[in-house]
Each structure stands twice: as structure tokens, then as C-alpha cells.
Amino acid sequence: MSSKPAPVPPTPAQTVGPFYGYALPFPGGPDIAPAGHPDTLTVHGHVYDGAGAPVPDALLEIWQPGPDGDRTGAPGSLRKDPVTGGHAGRDGVTFTGFGRVATDADGRWAVRTLPPAGAPYLSVCVFARGLLHHLFTRVYLPGPAADTDPLLASLPPERRATLLATGTGPRTLRFDVRLQGPEETVFLDFR
Amino acid sequence: MTPTQQDISREIHALSEEYRRVGETRHHPARDYPPYRSSALRHPHRPPVAVHDPEAVELTGPVFGATDVTALDADLTRGGTGEPLGERMTVTGRILDRDGRPVRGQLVEVWQANAAGRYAHQLDQHPAPLDPHFTGAGRCLTDDRGTYRFTTIRPGAYPWRNHTNAWRPAHIHFSLFGSAFTQRLVTQMYFPGDPLFAYDPILQSVTDDTARARLVAAYDHDLTTPEHALGYRWDIVLDGPAATWIEEGR
Numbered sequence A: 001m002s003s004k005p006a007p008v009p010p011t012p013a014q015t016v017g018p019f020y021g022y023a024l025p026f027p028g029g030p031d032i033a034p035a036g037h038p039d040t041l042t043v044h045g046h047v048y049d050g051a052g053a054p055v056p057d058a059l060l061e062i063w064q065p066g067p068d069g070d071r072t073g074a075p076g077s078l079r080k081d082p083v084t085g086g087h088a089g090r091d092g093v094t095f096t097g098f099g100r101v102a103t104d105a106d107g108r109w110a111v112r113t114l115p116p117a118g119a120p121y122l123s124v125c126v127f128a129r130g131l132l133h134h135l136f137t138r139v140y141l142p143g144p145a146a147d148t149d150p151l152l153a154s155l156p157p158e159r160r161a162t163l164l165a166t167g168t169g170p171r172t173l174r175f176d177v178r179l180q181g182p183e184e185t186v187f188l189d190f191r
Numbered sequence B: 001m002t003p004t005q006q007d008i009s010r011e012i013h014a015l016s017e018e019y020r021r022v023g024e025t026r027h028h029p030a031r032d033y034p035p036y037r038s039s040a041l042r043h044p045h046r047p048p049v050a051v052h053d054p055e056a057v058e059l060t061g062p063v064f065g066a067t068d069v070t071a072l073d074a075d076l077t078r079g080g081t082g083e084p085l086g087e088r089m090t091v092t093g094r095i096l097d098r099d100g101r102p103v104r105g106q107l108v109e110v111w112q113a114n115a116a117g118r119y120a121h122q123l124d125q126h127p128a129p130l131d132p133h134f135t136g137a138g139r140c141l142t143d144d145r146g147t148y149r150f151t152t153i154r155p156g157a158y159p160w161r162n163h164t165n166a167w168r169p170a171h172i173h174f175s176l177f178g179s180a181f182t183q184r185l186v187t188q189m190y191f192p193g194d195p196l197f198a199y200d201p202i203l204q205s206v207t208d209d210t211a212r213a214r215l216v217a218a219y220d221h222d223l224t225t226p227e228h229a230l231g232y233r234w235d236i237v238l239d240g241p242a243a244t245w246i247e248e249g250r
């Protein structure tokens, strides 16, 4: 028998609601790649509800390893200006591994980042009005590493397809999040 | 047809009875909770796929530091050029993981309505006054004990369009990061004894009585400061695993 104490019960989740817009998004939130980096990859898409309608009040967060495989991240995603209290923005050099983007009125989002090393995916956390508890998913970048990924391999082909980004142009990939319906995105549970 | 409060209350009661009948503890709200009408088209129908990979990227998470916040970000009463209207208060507590360990140096974000129940958001059409001295957004980093602390004013209740005569109990929205992305949490803090609790499908979506009680702050007179602010204490426990190797050095 283990002597580990019983886990402390968690604080329940609640919806992000409709009015996070002036509190959570920040300038440069979608710009994870250092300014002007030649390897920058644009990942973009829509968030759709169960009726196929775009979701204009969703918030996506991205977490990923650096291009060197580093998973410790770095501060400086939000950087405040200590003099004015305004946003100084990212320093244009540091790769923090973290991004945040709200969908626009058409339910559209886009982030610019560098391809991660050591894992073929970007981790995504989805928040929205109407969603009582956030959802985790992954944007898999097509390539040999995705072809041998155990999670992707465990899914039937039509489900697997919901996690794979598709090329729409040079260094540009599309990934839609479907909260519900026949093409519903695969969401993940880590507990 | 727009449902009435009676319709919604009946649904809340039925789902609460159902939860009791099944008898299985559930800490978080079900994503499919019909009394909260906006959830209807926004919850997945399929169960999430369990990931037990010790190499999962989600077992690590973003970090924030002194560059990401300023000292004033934790005082929501000093963002404007004058004092906001309302009941000034201190809200503080500790952020722990499920093993009871403090979450250190992590980002806490809050947002809330003003004392009249109005958000400084263009889409908030509630005809209550805006307060030029209050935007209602704040940030801080937790200290070495996992403690966060905000100075703010008590938000008002506000109406919404879920059903006829729907009112949200007063609440502060909280966004929290743990030592892993799996521990990410967005939630809401409520105030003790609010008469609107029973009517609110968002709070009642947490069908477990003790879990729901954990969303309610405690009034703390020892935290109250003379001639200045009332004190509320609210501790937060983040769910989800983290990489064990990251325990040291945080």
C-alpha cells in the first residue's frame, strides 16, 4: 500500500464567459516566433460550434517546446512597461513557448511560431463562452514524426485527421477546431 | 420560446437529483449542462481521449516572470485617475496543486464587473453605469508560498440572456497557471451568502455540493483593514498531473 496522502480536491472550472476580451488577450499574444525569424510558421483556422457556425468568442492558448526541444519556456510573453504600465510586448528575441489568441468576429484565429523539436505538435487549450470547462487538443504538424506518433496511431483515420494541420501555402498550415458534430475535434484528457 | 427562471430551476433541480442518484463524485462541471443554454452547441459529444504519455509536452507549461506584470497590476482600484465607486476589498489566497504543494511564481489573472454590475467591455449592454476609474482587469504573480493578492472593489450582480430574469451572482473571473499546462484553470470566485446562487445555471453546473462550495470565498475579518477594505480569502487547487522532474527549482 502506498502512504501517499489523498489528493486535495480541486477547484472546479467555470466558463471564461463573454467578457474576458479586455483582460486575457494581449498585444503580440499570437506572435510566438521571434520577430522576422526565417523559420516562422503560420498556423491558422476557425473554431466552429455543433451547428457549423463560427465561434466568435473563443480563446486559444498554445504551449510548445522550442525549436531546440527546450520545454522550460521563458518569461516575457506579456512584458509590461514598468514606466507606463502599458504593454512593452515580446522582446523579439526570446522564445517563450506560450501564445494566446482570441477568435475574431468570423471565428478565425492565427498564430506565428517556430516548429517545435522533440514533439510533432503544438498543445492547445480552448476556452469559450458556453464551454464550462476548457478543452485540450493538439495541432500535429505533418511529417515523419507525426507518422509514428503513438496517440495519432491509436485513433481511427477519420478521428486522426481532426488533429492534423494541413498545408495552405508556404510555411502556412490550417487547423480548425470543431467543438461538436460529425467532424468533432479529438480532445484530450491528462488526468 | 425564452425559458423562465422556473423552467431553468426545474432543470437544475432534476440534474442535481440525477447527480445524487448516480453517486459518483464529479469535481468539475459537465460540459453538457442544458440549463446553461450556450453549452448546447459548444460541448463535444465524444469522450476525451486519455493521454498517459510521460513524455507529453502538456506535463510542462509556460512560465512568467517579473517582466510580465507591474506592481500596480494587482491593485484594480488604481488603474484610473481617481477612486472607483464601490466597496473596496482585498482578495487573497494560496494556489496549490492536488498534492498540496504551492504553485510559485505563476501568473494569476482576474477580470470582473464594476460595483454596478457592468463590464468595461463594448458588448456588455447592461444599462448600468460604467465607472471611468475602473476597468476591472488585474494580474499578479504568486509568491514563494503560492499566495496571490488583489485590491479591488466588490463587483455587482448583473443580468444576462440565458432565460427571462436571469441574473449572475456577483463573481470575479480567475485565470490560473500551474507548473504544467495540464493544470490550467479558468474559474469564478463567488461571495458568501449570495441569494442568487440557487438560480444560476453556471454555478449550479457544479452539481457536487462540496465542490460548488469551494468556489465561494470566505469573509476574513483579520484580513479586513481598518478604514480601508474588507478581506476575502479564497484558496485554489489546480487539477491535473505535472512532470515530476520539474518539481525542483520552482
Ligand SMILES: [Fe+3]
Binding pocket: A017, A019, B113, B168, B171, B173
Ligand atoms: Fe462574469
